[in-house]
Amino acid sequence: MKIQVLGPGxxxxxxxxxxxxxxxxxxxxxxxxxxxxxxxxxMKFRIMSTPALAVxxxxxxxxRVASSNxxxxxxxxxLVK
Amino acid sequence: METIRLSLNSFYKFAGSFFYVPNWLKTALAAxxxxxxxxxxxxxxxxxxxxxxxxxxxxxxxxxxxxxxxEVPKVLMLxxxxxxxVGVVRTFFTPxxxxxxxxxxxxxxxxxxxxMLGIVTPFCSCSAVPLFIGxxxxxxxxxxxxxxxxxxxxxxxxxxxxxxxxxxxKVTAIYVFTGLLIAILTGxxxxxxxxxxxxxxxxxxxxxxxxxxxxxLINWQDRLxxxxxxxxxxxxxVWFYIVLGIAVGAGIHGYVPTGMMAGILGKNSWWSxxxxxxxxxxxxxxxxGIVPIAQALLEKGASLGSVLAxxxxxxxxxxxxxxxxxxxxxxxxILTFVGVLTIGIILVGYLFNLIF
Numbered sequence: 001m002k003i004q005v006l007g008p009g010x011x012x013x014x015x016x017x018x019x020x021x022x023x024x025x026x027x028x029x030x031x032x033x034x035x036x037x038x039x040x041x042x043m044k045f046r047i048m049s050t051p052a053l054a055v056x057x058x059x060x061x062x063x064r065v066a067s068s069n070x071x072x073x074x075x076x077x078x079l080v081k
Numbered sequence: 082m083e084t085i086r087l088s089l090n091s092f093y094k095f096a097g098s099f100f101y102v103p104n105w106l107k108t109a110l111a112a113x114x115x116x117x118x119x120x121x122x123x124x125x126x127x128x129x130x131x132x133x134x135x136x137x138x139x140x141x142x143x144x145x146x147x148x149x150x151x152e153v154p155k156v157l158m159l160x161x162x163x164x165x166x167v168g169v170v171r172t173f174f175t176p177x178x179x180x181x182x183x184x185x186x187x188x189x190x191x192x193x194x195x196x197m198l199g200i201v202t203p204f205c206s207c208s209a210v211p212l213f214i215g216x217x218x219x220x221x222x223x224x225x226x227x228x229x230x231x232x233x234x235x236x237x238x239x240x241x242x243x244x245x246x247x248x249x250x251k252v253t254a255i256y257v258f259t260g261l262l263i264a265i266l267t268g269x270x271x272x273x274x275x276x277x278x279x280x281x282x283x284x285x286x287x288x289x290x291x292x293x294x295x296x297x298l299i300n301w302q303d304r305l306x307x308x309x310x311x312x313x314x315x316x317x318x319v320w321f322y323i324v325l326g327i328a329v330g331a332g333i334h335g336y337v338p339t340g341m342m343a344g345i346l347g348k349n350s351w352w353s354x355x356x357x358x359x360x361x362x363x364x365x366x367x368x369x370g371i372v373p374i375a376q377a378l379l380e381k382g383a384s385l386g387s388v389l390a391x392x393x394x395x396x397x398x399x400x401x402x403x404x405x406x407x408x409x410x411x412x413x414x415i416l417t418f419v420g421v422l423t424i425g426i427i428l429v430g431y432l433f434n435l436i437f
Binding site for chain 2 (some may be wrong): 008009011018039042043049052
C-alpha cells in the first residue's frame, strides 16, 4: 500500500499529514507516507484543491483535512480490497 | 495526563449514555446562550472595567480597556456564528461545482458570476494553482478566472465580521461592493489583454482535473459538522491576531490624539492613497490583524478612501499568493495582474476620498 499526501506545504497540508500519521499508527500499518509537494506532480492526480490524500495512486478526497478517524476508515477499506 | 484524559473520556461516554443530548438541541442551546451573552456585552464590559477593575470613567486607560474588553468578545462571538454559517453554506459550493458553473460563460457575465462565487467557494491560497488549472482547463476564460482569484481572498468571512463589528454596516457594504467591482473589472481587463500565451507551458500538458465526488458531502449532519470544523480551524488561526489587532487599536483609541493621522493619511494630501497602498501591498496579514488598526486610524483622522485602499491592498494582494501563482503564470502576466489590481485599489481610494 502506498499512501501519498498531496499539498504544497501549507498549514492544512501539515494537519492532514499528522492525521494520516495518527491513522497509520493506530492501524499498525507498515507503510511509508509520502508527501508530494511539487505542484506539477500534484497536478498529475487531476485534483482541483489541496490538501488531498491518495492511496495506491487513487485520490480518496481533495480540498479538506479529514479527521484521523475518517482516514482510518478509508485505509481499512483499502486493506479489505 | 494521558490517564486522566482517558478516564475523562470514558466518564463522558458513561454520562452520555444516560443523558443523551441530540446535536440539534446542543446547537439550539448554544445559540440561546450566545444571544444572551452577546446582547449584554456592553453592560458586562462596563461593569468589568469600572466596577470590578476600578478604572476611572473617562480616563485614557479606562476607555482603552473598556474598548478592548468589549470588542474582543464581540468580534470573536460574531466570528463564531458567521464562520459556522459560511462553513455550512460552503459545502454547497465545491471548487468543482463552481468551475462547472463558470465554464462556457461569456466574458462580462462570467466575470460578475466569478467574483460572487469567489466569496462563497472554499479557497485557500495554497490551492490557487490547482484551482487555476482546473478553471483554465475546462474552458473558463482567463479573465473570468482572475475575477475569481481576486474576489476569493479579498472578500472573506473574517474580513466581513471585523468590518461589520468595528466599522458598521455602511463601510462593510462599501468594502464588499467595491471589492467585487475591482475583481470584476480587473478580470475583465486581463481578459481583454489576451494574455493566454503568458500561462506557463507545462500547464498545456496537464490533464484537466476531474470531478472529485468524495469532496461532495452528502447529508445535513456532514454539512453542520463542516460548519463546526470551520469554526475550530479559523478561530484557532485568527484569534491571536484579533486580540493583538484590537489591543493596538485600543491603544491608538485611548492615547493617540484625534486628528494626528489627518496629516499623513488624510483627505487633503493627494499622495495618501498611493502611500497607503504602497505600504499595504507587501504587507501580509490576514484581515483579523489589520482591520482593528485601520479602524483606529480612521477614528484619528485618516480618510475613508485611504483606509479602504490600505485594507484592500493588505488583504487582497498577498505576496505568498503571488509567489504560488508564479508557478503557472509568466512574469508579464504576474506584473499585469498586480499592476491592474493596484491601480484599481488606488482609484477606489480616490473615489471615496472624493465622495466622503
